[in-house]
Amino acid sequence: MLTAALARRLIKGNFAGLRNFPLLTRNVSQLTTPPSTPSSSEESSSSSSGESSSDELDDEFERQRSLRVAIIGAPNAGKSVLTNMFVGSKVSAVSDKTNTTVRETLGICTRDVVQIVFQDTPGVVDPRSIKGESQRSRVKGAWGTAINCDMLLFLVDAHRQMTRPDPRIPRLLRNINPGLQQHTTAWSSIQKIPSILVLNKIDLLDKSDHKRVDELKAHLELLHEFDRSFVISAKHKLGTEEVLAYMTEQAMPRPWAFSETAVTNRSPEERAVEIVREEVFRRLHQELPYVVEVKPVSFHQIGGNVKIAQELWVNTFHQGSIVVGKGGDNIMKINEKATASIGKALGKDVKLTLVVKSRKG
Numbered sequence: 001m002l003t004a005a006l007a008r009r010l011i012k013g014n015f016a017g018l019r020n021f022p023l024l025t026r027n028v029s030q031l032t033t034p035p036s037t038p039s040s041s042e043e044s045s046s047s048s049s050g051e052s053s054s055d056e057l058d059d060e061f062e063r064q065r066s067l068r069v070a071i072i073g074a075p076n077a078g079k080s081v082l083t084n085m086f087v088g089s090k091v092s093a094v095s096d097k098t099n100t101t102v103r104e105t106l107g108i109c110t111r112d113v114v115q116i117v118f119q120d121t122p123g124v125v126d127p128r129s130i131k132g133e134s135q136r137s138r139v140k141g142a143w144g145t146a147i148n149c150d151m152l153l154f155l156v157d158a159h160r161q162m163t164r165p166d167p168r169i170p171r172l173l174r175n176i177n178p179g180l181q182q183h184t185t186a187w188s189s190i191q192k193i194p195s196i197l198v199l200n201k202i203d204l205l206d207k208s209d210h211k212r213v214d215e216l217k218a219h220l221e222l223l224h225e226f227d228r229s230f231v232i233s234a235k236h237k238l239g240t241e242e243v244l245a246y247m248t249e250q251a252m253p254r255p256w257a258f259s260e261t262a263v264t265n266r267s268p269e270e271r272a273v274e275i276v277r278e279e280v281f282r283r284l285h286q287e288l289p290y291v292v293e294v295k296p297v298s299f300h301q302i303g304g305n306v307k308i309a310q311e312l313w314v315n316t317f318h319q320g321s322i323v324v325g326k327g328g329d330n331i332m333k334i335n336e337k338a339t340a341s342i343g344k345a346l347g348k349d350v351k352l353t354l355v356v357k358s359r360k361g
Helices: 005-011 015-021 028-032 039-064 077-089 130-144 157-164 168-174 176-181 209-219 241-252 269-285 317-324 326-347
Strands: 065-073 104-110 114-121 151-157 194-202 228-231 292-300 305-314 349-358
Touching: 028 194, 065 077, 065 130, 065 241, 077 104, 077 114, 077 151, 077 241, 114 241, 151 157, 151 209, 151 241, 157 194, 157 209, 168 209, 194 209, 194 241, 228 241, 269 292, 269 305, 269 326, 269 349, 305 317, 305 326, 317 326, 317 349, 326 349
Parallel strands: 065 114, 065 151, 151 194, 194 228, 305 349
Antiparallel strands: 104 114, 292 305
């Protein structure tokens, strides 16, 4: 029976939510043996059961709500930490270095009937602060992602802004609408995208700084029309439940795009690559992490065990020797930390093999 809710789901072309429900299958004997004619009581029972099941599916679809949130901010504001915290699993690489995130990463948080899909974006800056085509492409990609979301979460490193004010932040806040506008030819006719301001890293501030935090928040609120403002520490989960509760309230009546248990749209193999990238950024220094390219080679899962092979490509033999480290110290530490993180993220026992290769001698 094609219910009204299911029909609407199919018309929208959104089949992802159907992953929640088991497929109806028949075994070989059922395919080769003619079905017996059901009695009238069986027909009545079957019909009643089918209608009940259909009604339950209708109710589940009708109750579902969702929200797409773009997490936007300057480099190193803590966007990936916040995304991982909301999701409850590592889906995005995190390090102290700027521009660790080079492409949009999707994270999913599902609670009760609400599913919130987060887009962790590369760091954005105002047009005059862009350096090179690579950064220009990342910034453009971030705004392009944001224009397709239901809400913008603009994240600011409150500690830095109070100790070493970043002049890019005020310019960036004034540039939010122009940043979005470049990705549509109908900006004047589209509805304003709701946005919230979130001041992060308050754990690095003294209690005596709270008044100054309020002053900073009030100042930044003047630069863009935010719907709400919050003060949090993503690292220590301070104030984050209030943010999540607000977003839950704003969720729209709409079928989920992903299954209830999904945390990202990335495959396990892609998540493993992201985690190794994170350890490369944490272990190596200066410009070297940015030239290392992590390539998947193989990913074999048998029961609760996973065997993974990846290659770390660099440009020169000298760079490769640094990645390996004295006596293999660097690559062993990267392997050890990544193996533990991948195992925790996937819930599997992991055997990871990393091989460093150079394009030139």
